[in-house]
Amino acid sequence: MTSRPAYGLSDWGTSRFRLWLVDARGEAVAEKRSDDGLDASRVRGFAATLESHLAELGAPGNLPVIVCGMAGSRQGWVEANYVPVPADLSAILSGAVRIPGINRDVRIIPGLSQSGGSPNVMRGEETQLLGAILSRNLSNGIIAMPGTHSKWVTLENGRAKHFATYLTGELYALLASQSILRHSIGDTAASASPDHPQFAAALDLMLSGERMLGELFGIRAAMLLEDLSPEGAAARLSGLLIGAEVAGARAKNEGRVTLVASGAMAALYGKALAHAGLEFDRVDADEAVRKGLFVAASHTWPITQERPA
Amino acid sequence: MTSRPAYGLSDWGTSRFRLWLVDARGEAVAEKRSDDGLDASRVRGFAATLESHLAELGAPGNLPVIVCGMAGSRQGWVEANYVPVPADLSAILSGAVRIPGINRDVRIIPGLSQSGGSPNVMRGEETQLLGAILSRNLSNGIIAMPGTHSKWVTLENGRAKHFATYLTGELYALLASQSILRHSIGDTAASASPDHPQFAAALDLMLSGERMLGELFGIRAAMLLEDLSPEGAAARLSGLLIGAEVAGARAKNEGRVTLVASGAMAALYGKALAHAGLEFDRVDADEAVRKGLFVAASHTWPITQERPA
Known part of the structure; x- marks a missing residue:
């Protein structure tokens, strides 16, 4: 019926x-x-x-x-x-x-x-x-909505008080398909895995305060010098960018995070928030x-x- | 003769x-x-x-x-x-x-x-x-060679001890011509001016420790909300990226900088080094x-x- x-x-x-x-x-x-x-x-x-x-x-x-x-x-x-x-x-x-x-x-x-x-x-x-x-x-806290242009909103007494945008998804797509890094990543761009050790290593590097701009080329160099695989390269790029986003957002916000994401995005950002020591709940993006x-x-x-x- | x-x-x-x-x-x-x-x-x-x-x-x-x-x-x-x-x-x-x-x-x-x-x-x-x-x-100090992939080399007792690469030039070209920011920058990408107030403002923001990833979309928003001009957008993007590079390099190096650059690049990086409080000499890139x-x-x-x- x-x-x-x-x-x-x-x-x-x-x-x-x-x-x-x-x-x-x-x-x-x-x-x-x-x-x-x-x-x-x-x-x-x-x-x-x-x-x-x-x-x-x-x-x-x-x-x-x-x-x-x-x-x-x-x-x-x-x-x-x-x-x-x-x-x-x-x-x-x-x-x-x-x-x-x-x-x-x-x-x-x-x-x-x-x-x-x-x-x-x-x-x-x-x-x-x-x-x-x-x-x-919700009436207080942080709402993170990852994507092409990730949004982080600070909610205070039920009002959207302030928000920031990170160009994470768009930059990932550009770097993986159009930059020097395309030779390292190739067709694996769409399947960066949160479980690859390069993802966690890159997250930790960014969360320790490194600047992403100085770490990107290292993916190319690691392929030339250390046989970094395409899967490792995709995971590392994803970790550098998501790590930079979460580190930036963590520096500006306090409180529990509500992560609005689905599927692969939810897994990547969930791991990044956990590495950053941020407590979070998840809401499915489609349902939201x-x-x-x-x-x-x-x-x-x-x-x-x-x-x- | x-x-x-x-x-x-x-x-x-x-x-x-x-x-x-x-x-x-x-x-x-x-x-x-x-x-x-x-x-x-x-x-x-x-x-x-x-x-x-x-x-x-x-x-x-x-x-x-x-x-x-x-x-x-x-x-x-x-x-x-x-x-x-x-x-x-x-x-x-x-x-x-x-x-x-x-x-x-x-x-x-x-x-x-x-x-x-x-x-x-x-x-x-x-x-x-x-x-x-x-x-x-030279036998000690820092050699900065800006470009598509900017290189910063630490020289110690006449030996190249360590170096870093910043993807500044390549990222600028990608963002200005292929990202959402292309609508804001258009044909002015090649002529970012070090004298535009947006260049200095963006430099100072990056040198104060902000993360570039969270500032890029602001160029688009400033165009929509505050009538930022294409020239202002190009200068701001240049300032964000060069500022992130110089801030990153400053955190890792001590000593006098030798800037190896010509023309427009020399002017942009010269201003960025001065804003960062770094003393430098310049060597023409072609001559070098x-x-x-x-x-x-x-x-x-x-x-x-x-x-x-």
């Missing part, structure tokens, strides 16, 4: 598109993942892209849809402004922008911004943050973003009000 | 080829620069490439040629082994490998290697190092490599022995 969908939830990023249809309790009744990120969708049209995915899942024509991610950026569908930190989560919930000129009720969740000495922005992660906070009932989207949808279109079929 | 050439000197790197014909006192009588780096030369043949450039400069068929750089790597012409540190400079001078199977006497200068805890290699910079040391009569090549040539084919015309 499949429940009737109450909302469409979409995480629409630069390179990925995800869509869930959920019932009134937030349980997924259908799901779709595709590569229709921003670039692909801009060509075809954002409304047409979304409608085609909704149709594939058999969504009713009047199902309301909430969207987070880069679809709300200036290069996206409709720009949803940033909510400045320190921010109450209710400001995110109530800031969703309705897409004009289409029949369906589609809204885009705003990002977060930080001005002043450390300018910063996020789009998409604010929804993960919302989901993680609500699913764990879906939870955040569902809460925003419920807030926008309250559930007590039965929607027409 | 042009003197008769005594030697050909070549700095043959991954992407660049340079050739000088010099007289018995080391004065250049002819010069050639081209893009015939390793990849181009491998296709055409190394001997054919070298001969064609020598012919263009009117070099005699029996002119001996000394070569430094990646031409001596495993992917190059003939592999010239590494001399391990701690190394006497005489070991570099006497380690040149003769190319077999050709009529002309061509030799390739060995690189330097460092095993153990911090594996490292250099090829080409050992010749710059030689030139800088000999032209300034030519001087090193000439000294190696004179050592290999002593000048007292008149060469046949």
Whole structure:
């Protein structure tokens, strides 16, 4: 027995598109993942892209849809402004922008911004943050959301007070595939293992205060002089970058960490946090973003009000 | 009046080829620069490439040629082994490998290697190092050779004791042209100015102990939130990376720095060293490599022995 969908939830990023249809309790009744990120969708049209995915899942024509991610950026569908930190989560919930000129009720969740000495922005992660906070009932601590652009948010009395971005994932991909280190890493880039001794050794080096910039070339040299394997090279690069991120974040934050991550990322960062002596709980990244989207949808279109079929 | 050439000197790197014909006192009588780096030369043949450039400069068929750089790597012409540190400079001078199977006497200068805890290699910079040391009569201190892979060498009692490599130049190029920061920097990547206030601000941030990985994304955010210009973005990225390099090197070395650099690089690093409170002298990078090549040539084919015309 499949429940009737109450909302469409979409995480629409630069390179990925995800869509869930959920019932009134937030349980997924259908799901779709595709590569229709921003670039692909801009060509075809954002409304047409979304409608085609909704149709594939058999969504009713009047199902309301909430969207987070880069679809709300200036290069996206409709720009949803940033909510400045320190921010109450209710400001995110109530800031969703309705897409004009289409029949369906589609809204885009705003990002977060930080001005002043450390300018910063996020789009998409604010929804993960919302989901993680609500699913764990957090009001203080640190939320770490690793990825292409890892975000570390300091939560204080239920407000997002400050955040930092580490270019870890993007730098890893660039170095492994385009730099001198590509000769050492090759095809193993995607499978850096947290259990390889090079990962732990690199973590410890970074956590002891070394600078990553002066350690990268050593991967190439260790291949030439000491027969470092491609697996070892990938693990070492991952350890240097994640180690630098965690060392930087540890120096600026106090408190228990909530790690929002899935799969391989969760394993790598879990080990890094443990090496750094940071206590943490884990929240699955997919569940967090879906939870955040569902809460925003419920807030926008309250559930007590039965929607027409 | 042009003197008769005594030697050909070549700095043959991954992407660049340079050739000088010099007289018995080391004065250049002819010069050639081209893009015939390793990849181009491998296709055409190394001997054919070298001969064609020598012919263009009117070099005699029996002119001996000394070569430094990646031409001596495993992917190059003939592999010239590494001399391990701690190394006497005489070991570099006497380690040149003769190319077999050709009529002309061509030799390739060995690189330097460092095993153990911090594996490292250099090829080409050992010749710059030689030139800088000999032209300034150095026996102790630090030699900084900025570039794609910046090298910092500790000199002790006339021996190269230890060295480090910073991936600064390569990382700058990757980030400016391939990462999210390309939208902020665009075509201004090649002209980062040491006089832009963003350069000094970024230097000071890195020299105060910040981690570069957590500051890179701020360039993108400052463009979105604070209208940071492309020139400001390029200067900031340059300051973050050079600042991280100089901060790392400062933490590991004591003593006067000899900066081996030319042009824009000399201006950027000169400012960074001054901000770091490091005293330095400058040696022109081109002159250093030519001087090193000439000294190696004179050592290999002593000048007292008149060469046949």
